Amino acid sequence: MAPLVLLAACSGSKDTPAAAGGPITVEASDDACKVARNTADAGNITFEVSNKGSKVTEFYLYGEGDRIMGEVENIGPGLTRRLIVEVAEAGKFQTACKPGMKGDGIRGDFTVAGGAAKAADANAQLGEATKSYQRYVNSQVDSLETKTTEFVNAVKAGKVDEAKALYPVARIYWERIEPVAESFGDIDPKIDSREPDLEPGQQFTGFHRLEKDLWVSGLQADSPQIADQLLADVKDLVGKAKAVELTPVQLANGAKELLDEVATGKITGEEDQYSHTDLYDFRSNVDGSQAAVAALRPVIDGKDKALGTTLDQKFAAVDALLEKQRKGDGFKAYTELTQDEIKELAAAVDALGEPVSKVAEVVSAK
Structure with missing residues (x-):
């Protein structure tokens, strides 16, 4: 699989010609996904996604096995968002628009040719940032497995109060x-899908299914099996997360994604609709965002000291309110x-x- 770097999606307002090596325009509608060209050279690939439809949409670049190489979500009707993906090696990919942010999307083949140096290999500070964040991820997935095991054991033993107490604690490490x-x-859908977001035919599993069992319907005959599957999925994640090759702007993109998670779910109370433990998730998303930014901080300070100061102030403001x-x-x-x-x-x-949202551009700047 091609090594990759993700650059955070950012706002845009104008379509850009799909010149060779330049931004690739994507016109997304309710029933079409028109990508201006389906080939690019390895390195930074920029997509300008304009939503011409009536539904909120998403845009993805997929690798082998539907591995998400880059994504931009919550593109409202009439809006344009930018996604930059750095792919370091040649390969076959797919683009997809998802009107209504549902389903497999309207897909098309996309080919990357040639090769390019990876940012973390070319810059010692960026390389150390990725190693630092990988250590953080490793510690979090280890704790996720430990606490999920405790939660699953409580569910299977029918210890409802204990399971309720462990539910938000286990999720801390997932949300980070x-x-x-x-x-x-x-x-992700196996572990964290909410019932209202299930696709047709998708089984309701994971944390939120057990949340419903514990707080609403009572433990069901298949609750132990759902719990076992959750732990199996978490163990699968642990192995993959420790083996994944992280990259500097993937960290920056993830920091923004975590705040988007807060803005679109936790702040509305929709995420943990049965237990109302959303503030645990809120705190954890902010912690995870802060950890990614902290790993990149030496690079940020070297390129834009004022941005680092602003980040400190804004994180502190959220921390104080929480x-x-x-x-x-x-x-x-x-x-x-x-x-x-x-509010x-x-x-x-x-x-x-x-x-x-500015961190990825600062980190990726030459």
């Missing part, structure tokens, strides 16, 4: 590294928040997301 997990095809919602060793239920508190948290995340 979710962008890494999302790149491995079907692992700490106000502590309750014992954990957090308040989402349902205990006032509308003013929700204040949302504004702080939006303010943080803006400088984090």
